Amino acid sequence: MATSGNKNMNAKLVLLGDVGAGKSSLVLRFVKGQFIEFQESTIGAAFFSQTVAVNDATVKFEIWDTAGQERYHSLAPMYYRGAAAAIIVYDITNQASFDRAKKWVQELQAQGNPNMVMALAGNKADLIDARKVAAEVIPLGTKLKYSSSNQDMSKIVVQDRKPEAQTYAEENGLFFMETSAKTALNVNDVFSEIAKRLPRLQPAQNPSGMVLMDRPAQTPATASCCS
Amino acid sequence: MYGIQSRKDLAFEYHPQIQILRPSIHARRANITVKFQDLYGFTVEGNVDDVNVLNEVREKVREQGRVWWALEASKGANWYLQTQATSTLKTSLKLSALVNGITLKKLIRKGIPPVLRPKVWFSLSGAAKKKSTVPESYYQDLTMAVEDRVTPATKQIDHDLPRTFPGHPWLDTPEGHAALRRVLVAYSFRDSDVGYCQGLNYVAALLLLVMKTEEDAFWMLSVLLENVLVSDCYTNNLSGCHVEQRVFKDLLTKKCPRLAAHLDSLEFDVSLVCTEWFLCLFSKSVPSETTLRVWDVLFYEGAKVLFHVALAIFKMNEEELLIAHHIGDVISIIQRSTHHLFDPDELLTVAFDKVGFMTTTTISKQRKKQEPAVMAELDQRSRRLNSVNPDEKR
Numbered sequence: 001m002a003t004s005g006n007k008n009m010n011a012k013l014v015l016l017g018d019v020g021a022g023k024s025s026l027v028l029r030f031v032k033g034q035f036i037e038f039q040e041s042t043i044g045a046a047f048f049s050q051t052v053a054v055n056d057a058t059v060k061f062e063i064w065d066t067a068g069q070e071r072y073h074s075l076a077p078m079y080y081r082g083a084a085a086a087i088i089v090y091d092i093t094n095q096a097s098f099d100r101a102k103k104w105v106q107e108l109q110a111q112g113n114p115n116m117v118m119a120l121a122g123n124k125a126d127l128i129d130a131r132k133v134a135a136e137v138i139p140l141g142t143k144l145k146y147s148s149s150n151q152d153m154s155k156i157v158v159q160d161r162k163p164e165a166q167t168y169a170e171e172n173g174l175f176f177m178e179t180s181a182k183t184a185l186n187v188n189d190v191f192s193e194i195a196k197r198l199p200r201l202q203p204a205q206n207p208s209g210m211v212l213m214d215r216p217a218q219t220p221a222t223a224s225c226c227s
Numbered sequence: 228m229y230g231i232q233s234r235k236d237l238a239f240e241y242h243p244q245i246q247i248l249r250p251s252i253h254a255r256r257a258n259i260t261v262k263f264q265d266l267y268g269f270t271v272e273g274n275v276d277d278v279n280v281l282n283e284v285r286e287k288v289r290e291q292g293r294v295w296w297a298l299e300a301s302k303g304a305n306w307y308l309q310t311q312a313t314s315t316l317k318t319s320l321k322l323s324a325l326v327n328g329i330t331l332k333k334l335i336r337k338g339i340p341p342v343l344r345p346k347v348w349f350s351l352s353g354a355a356k357k358k359s360t361v362p363e364s365y366y367q368d369l370t371m372a373v374e375d376r377v378t379p380a381t382k383q384i385d386h387d388l389p390r391t392f393p394g395h396p397w398l399d400t401p402e403g404h405a406a407l408r409r410v411l412v413a414y415s416f417r418d419s420d421v422g423y424c425q426g427l428n429y430v431a432a433l434l435l436l437v438m439k440t441e442e443d444a445f446w447m448l449s450v451l452l453e454n455v456l457v458s459d460c461y462t463n464n465l466s467g468c469h470v471e472q473r474v475f476k477d478l479l480t481k482k483c484p485r486l487a488a489h490l491d492s493l494e495f496d497v498s499l500v501c502t503e504w505f506l507c508l509f510s511k512s513v514p515s516e517t518t519l520r521v522w523d524v525l526f527y528e529g530a531k532v533l534f535h536v537a538l539a540i541f542k543m544n545e546e547e548l549l550i551a552h553h554i555g556d557v558i559s560i561i562q563r564s565t566h567h568l569f570d571p572d573e574l575l576t577v578a579f580d581k582v583g584f585m586t587t588t589t590i591s592k593q594r595k596k597q598e599p600a601v602m603a604e605l606d607q608r609s610r611r612l613n614s615v616n617p618d619e620k621r
Contacts (some may be wrong), residue, residue, distance in 0.1 A: 010553070019425075020386055038389040043426045043511060044502035047558045062555050064499075069383065069425045074464040074605055078496055107612060 007057045011198055012064070013191075014080045016104045017089035018097035019068030022123040025181035026089060027065045030191055035182050042067045045079050052188075052195045059195040061085075080108060085117040085194045090165075092122040092178060098165065105172055117197045118174040119190050122165050126180040265569075266341065267436050267515040268396050273567065280569040284516060287572070292340035298330075307331050308350055332527070336575060339523045341516075345438045352526035353454055354446040366442040370409050373416045380415035380423035384408060391428040398432050407432055410445050414452075421452060424461035426506040433510050437519060447526075456530050457594060460506070464605050471505050472498040473597040474590065475534055482538050482582060486545050495554050497541075500561055504537055512565045513574070520571035531590045532578075539578035540565060 015023040024039045024046065031050045048063040064079040066072065080086060086108055090101040101120060108116060169176035175193060179186040263278060265271050266285065273281075298306060309324050339347050349355050358365070388404040397403045410431050415423045430451070434444040452461065459467035476497060480487040490497060503511055508525065509518045525532045541548070544564050551557045568574050 010555075012554075019383065036393075038393045040393060040511070041387050041390040041425050041428065043429070043506050045499070047499070047555075047562075049555050060555075067425060071424060071461075071463050071465055074466075074469065074608065075498075075502060077608070078498055082494065103612075110611065 008060065009057070009198075010060045010062060011084040011195070012082055013061045013085040013087065013194065014064045014066065014076075014083045015087045015089060016066055016076065016080070016108075017068060017121075018091065018094070018100040019070075021068060021089040021091045021094070021097050021101075022181050023068065023087075023089045024065050026087070026121065026123060026179060026187055026190075027063055029181040029184055029187045031063070033184075035184075044072070044075060050191070052192050054192060054195045059198065061191065061195075076107075077111065080112050080116075083113060083116060084198055085119070086112065087119045087121050087190060087194070088174070089121045089123050091124050093124055093127050098122075102168065105174065109172070115199055117194050118172075119194055120165060120169045120174045120176045121186075121190055122176070122178040124180060124182070125178040125185050126183045265515050267433075267519075269392065269515050270394060271514060273569065277567055277569050281514075284570060288338065288340060288516070291338050292342065294334070294337075295340050295343055298334075302327070305350070307347065335523050335527045336579060338520050338571065341437075341519075344519065344523070345440075345443060348437070348447060348523075348526050349443055352447065352450045354443070354450040357450050357453075358446045366413065366445055369413045369416065373412055376412075376416075378415065378422070381412050383425070384411045384415070384423050384428070387425060387428045391432050395432075398436070403432075403435075406435055406441050410435065410441055410448065413445055414448055417449065418452065420462045424465075424506075426503075427461060429507045429510045433515070433518065433522075436515075451526075455526060464609075465506075466601055466605060468502065468505055469601045469605065470594050470597050471530075471533070472501060473601065474593045475501055475505075475537060477593060477597075478534055478538060478585070479541060483541055483545060486541060486548055489549050490557065493552065493554055493557065495557050499554075500558060501537055504540075505533055508533065509536065509565075513568045514566075517568050517571040517574060520575060524575070529587055531585055531587050534585065534590065535578040535582050536574065538582045539574055540568075542581055543574070543577050 015027060017023050024042050025035060027046075027048055028034050028036065028039065031048045042065055045064045045066045048065065049060060050063065051058050051060045064083070066076060066079050086104075088101045088104045088108075090097040092098075105118065105120070108118060165178075166176050168174075175197070177186045177190050177193070179190060181187060260272050260274055261278060262270055262272050263281070265281060266288070271277075306327060309327055335351075362368075385408070388408055389399070391407060392398045395403070398407065407428065411423055411427060414427075414431075415421070421427075427448070431444060431448050434447045434451075435441065438444040438447055457467045457471060459465075460471070461467075476487075479497060509521050512518075513521075521532065521536050540561065544560050547560050548557060551560060
């Protein structure tokens with residue numbers, strides 16, 4: 001990518017999804033390691049940044065957490081323009097939010113950066129566990145220890161909507177994870193997975209590209225004289 | 228027993244003497260961030276300088292109070308209403324009214340004392356006049372009629388109630404939620420084009436804190452959306468807001484050309500930060516007393532005030548922004564600055580003295596100029612999205 005050869009790069013990332021899906025909660029968990037039951041509703045969008053280490057490099061995410069209400073969607077292009085990555089969030093207890101997520105995917109496919117790394121996040125994974133499946137499999141109130149590759153969790157999830165979301169994600173070139181901002185399940189994993197998938201080299205014909213660089217003005221020069 | 232409290236004062240009372248948690252000497256030395264309550268009961272975080280600034284602001288508020296009371300004593304209560312009467316009756320322009328008008332404009336820019344705010348806002352904004360055109364029981368009737376109705380708007384409102392200034396000692400209580408709900412729900416039925424738009428929750432919440440009664444807060448919200456702000460700011464695709472953003476970009480280029488060019492070179496779209504300012508009228512970005520000082524002027528001079536204030540925020544940080552090379556840095560400079568704007572005079576002096584003169588007429592012309600482009604852009608976007616959908620049925 002623009003910063004090829006460098007160990008650090010900046011990447012613009014946008015979160016999109018239905019109102020109340022938990023976009024801001026995911027960001028708060030990722031950036032500050034916190035969870036607040038009632039997050040202030042986001043107006044327009046809120047900006048955060050957080051750095052992730054991948055192998056021997058770091059990716060500094062510049063995160064735009066957007067407002068979910070339908071009428072705010074007319075503002076979305078401003079936030080996904082030039083984004084290197086997107087997380088499309090839905091609430092696993094809300095079918096309408098999954099339908100909305102698909103629309104976001106379509107919009108990004110049509111209008112977004114062609115090389116954008118897209119993740120589909122089925123958030124509130126803790127709720128389905130408590131409400132539907134866990135009542136039989138895991139007694140209510142049991143403290144679950146989540147890790148990125150928790151086998152039990154993926155089994156639980158498979159019984160509900162994971163197949164649909166998983167299949168959809170595969171068909172559309174996204175990667176899929178169920179997350180819980182509340183329990184921290186898979187939250188860091190979504191971001192590090194994105195970081196791993198970011199293209200390391202920026203297409204020469206697209207200097208303003210998907211990834212924000214340290215010194216935008218110098219990029220074309222670097223690209224031409226070093227090749 | 229309908230829970231309507233429009234006639235009765237709300238439980239949250241303005242306490243001009245709210246105690247600040249005094250930072251210890253230790254905290255002072257280390258310049259540690261302290262938490263304290265501001266003039267309207269919001270818990271804010273700041274450093275020792277911020278606490279000192281806020282104490283000065285309290286003192287200035289008291290001084291302003293004395294100025295207003297002295298004027299009432301010499302010119303009579305409600306003297307400021309006479310300035311309005313003449314502006315509609317151009318033929319009988321009395322000199323005293325003109326003098327009062329000039330005095331009032333200056334005075335309002337220096338701030339309306341919090342105790343007088345409900346009364347002065349209500350008359351000067353046009354809310355009183357709006358209310359007088361309908362039967363006395365309008366608000367009660369409306370809230371009672373729509374109490375049990377469920378619409379997309381009411382669902383969204385219910386979702387947002389606990390997410391509106393969470394932690395505020397009155398707003399974030401069952402009573403506060405219920406009052407805010409009634410105001411927002413009532414408005415959603417008054418204007419179904421607006422219904423409910425996220426952002427209005429913050430605006431209405433602050434109006435409740437200032438006006439003290441639900442009914443007055445409701446009328447302030449009505450006059451704000453129907454007369455003060457540009458139309459369609461909050462309707463289906465926020466077209467009015469898009470227009471304001473474009474006008475703002477032009478103004479920034481005119482008033483701060485170097486900065487505008489610099490931000491352009493970073494591919495920083497100022498709407499990234501300004502959209503929230505214009506939709507929440509700064510209530511989510513700057514400390515409460517500063518927001519309300521902006522609203523003092525907004526209700527008297529109109530929506531152009533928002534441009535003045537937004538330009539001022541950029542102007543105040545111009546030097547620092549010019550040496551920023553990342554979008555992230557630009558945003559954090561602006562956020563840090565707005566978060567610490569505890570001194571309203573600092574902001575408003577820049578907004579009106581340094582930003583310079585702008586007339587409502589020029590701004591209206593700018594809006595007219597931008598409208599077709601905004602409509603075309605929104606239309607193009609919706610057509611593009613609709614053309615994407617057929618692919619869905621595979």
